[in-house]
Amino acid sequence: MIHYRPSKIYIDPIVQDSPITQNILKTFSDVPCEYTSEKPSLLSELDRYSDPLLEGKKHLWVTQNKGKLVKKCGASTSALQNLVCCNYFILDFSFNCHFECVYCFLQEYTNLPLMVVYANIEEMLSALQGLLDTLSSSNIRIGTGEMADSLALDEITGFSRHLIPFFASQKRAFLELKTKSDRIQNLLNSDPKGQTVVAWSLNPPSYIQKYDFKTASFEERLEAAKECEKAGYKIAFHLDPLIAEPTWKKDYEELVEQLFSRFNPVWVSLGALRFNANLRSIAQKRFPNTPLKAGEFISAPDGKKRYFRQFREEIYQTVYGTIAKYNRQTPTYLCMENGVVWQNSMGCVPSSEQALEKHIVSAVR
Numbered sequence: 001m002i003h004y005r006p007s008k009i010y011i012d013p014i015v016q017d018s019p020i021t022q023n024i025l026k027t028f029s030d031v032p033c034e035y036t037s038e039k040p041s042l043l044s045e046l047d048r049y050s051d052p053l054l055e056g057k058k059h060l061w062v063t064q065n066k067g068k069l070v071k072k073c074g075a076s077t078s079a080l081q082n083l084v085c086c087n088y089f090i091l092d093f094s095f096n097c098h099f100e101c102v103y104c105f106l107q108e109y110t111n112l113p114l115m116v117v118y119a120n121i122e123e124m125l126s127a128l129q130g131l132l133d134t135l136s137s138s139n140i141r142i143g144t145g146e147m148a149d150s151l152a153l154d155e156i157t158g159f160s161r162h163l164i165p166f167f168a169s170q171k172r173a174f175l176e177l178k179t180k181s182d183r184i185q186n187l188l189n190s191d192p193k194g195q196t197v198v199a200w201s202l203n204p205p206s207y208i209q210k211y212d213f214k215t216a217s218f219e220e221r222l223e224a225a226k227e228c229e230k231a232g233y234k235i236a237f238h239l240d241p242l243i244a245e246p247t248w249k250k251d252y253e254e255l256v257e258q259l260f261s262r263f264n265p266v267w268v269s270l271g272a273l274r275f276n277a278n279l280r281s282i283a284q285k286r287f288p289n290t291p292l293k294a295g296e297f298i299s300a301p302d303g304k305k306r307y308f309r310q311f312r313e314e315i316y317q318t319v320y321g322t323i324a325k326y327n328r329q330t331p332t333y334l335c336m337e338n339g340v341v342w343q344n345s346m347g348c349v350p351s352s353e354q355a356l357e358k359h360i361v362s363a364v365r
């Protein structure tokens with residue numbers, strides 16, 4: 001895994017005393033730093049480079065998140081009809097990622113190609129408490145890995161040192177840290193008390209080499225997962241995106257076999273490769289040797305390119321069938337799919353988002 005090091009840091013004075021900011025400054029005491037309450041305007045400067053996105057990531061902006069800090073996952077608001085939602089919540093703690101996954105949707109956010117860390121951690125914890133106060137469920141899942149990898153910068157920011165104790169102090173919600181990194185040192189020094197799940201996004205080793213640049217390798221991810229398991233964390237896996245390379249069937253069967261011979265995950269999610277139409281041309285320019293073309297795609301109503309429905313169902317049936325061979329009890333769910341695909345792939349459709357949420361956390365308890 002490639003470690004992150006910015007060439008310049010911008011600090012919004014409003015968060016200069018935050019422990020997150022202080023951690024960053026301590027780690028990068030030799031990196032030039034500018035205090036400014038304005039959003040760094042670097043677009044014209046970055047345009048000079050052949051890969052402005054890569055250059056943008058060298059600039060780290062530490063600021064406050066003035067928007068909604070905890071929100072519901074996009075599945076509940078997607079333009080796609082009848083998506084089966086799992087009632088997932090997202091804490092918006094960072095934006096952007098120094099890893100370079102060919103299929104990453106963040107590449108389309110060209111209006112802000114910086115690494116952004118939101119340092120108003122106290123407000124985040126208040127927002128989390130506010131959410132818990134309004135919900136009666138005991139199966140709440142809240143993750144940080146939507147607009148950034150949950151752990152890629154954790155040793156620099158120290159977010160997990162605040163979030164894990166917060167979740168450990170209550171019994172109704174689970175924190176999910178979703179990652180492709182092996183940066184787990186902070187986790188090993190915290191006691192999750194059963195309330196934090198560390199989830200690795202995985203693909204077969206050769207796919208990781210081909211599509212996930214700068215991330216931890218397959219083996220590094222699994223070694224980190226083993227360390228976390230020993231330290232008392234629950235482990236989950238996201239097989240997402242499932243990519244239709246020519247040998248996908250055999251590759252995913254072997255992947256599932258490897259995972260289940262070494263772990264008893266508390267949940268597994270499956271999601272077939274999907275991306276907005278213009279991502280393909282961005283990725284093609286940035287990664288000309290790895291075109292996003294494995295398999296045939298259709299344009300879905302939400303504007304995304306997806307594999308044909310019948311083919312997605314075949315992939316899900318194969319992977320889910322293999323999981324069931326090893327442990328039929330493992331809660332397994334589809335990400336961003338509709339009821340028809342659920343029925344044809346998993347043999348059922350969850351009766352409600354609350355029912356699916358309850359099923360997913362059943363093995364954590």
Ligand code: SF4
Binds near residue numbers: 099
């Ligand atoms: S790890 Fe996730 S957020 Fe980071 S580049 Fe890959 S897909 Fe994007």
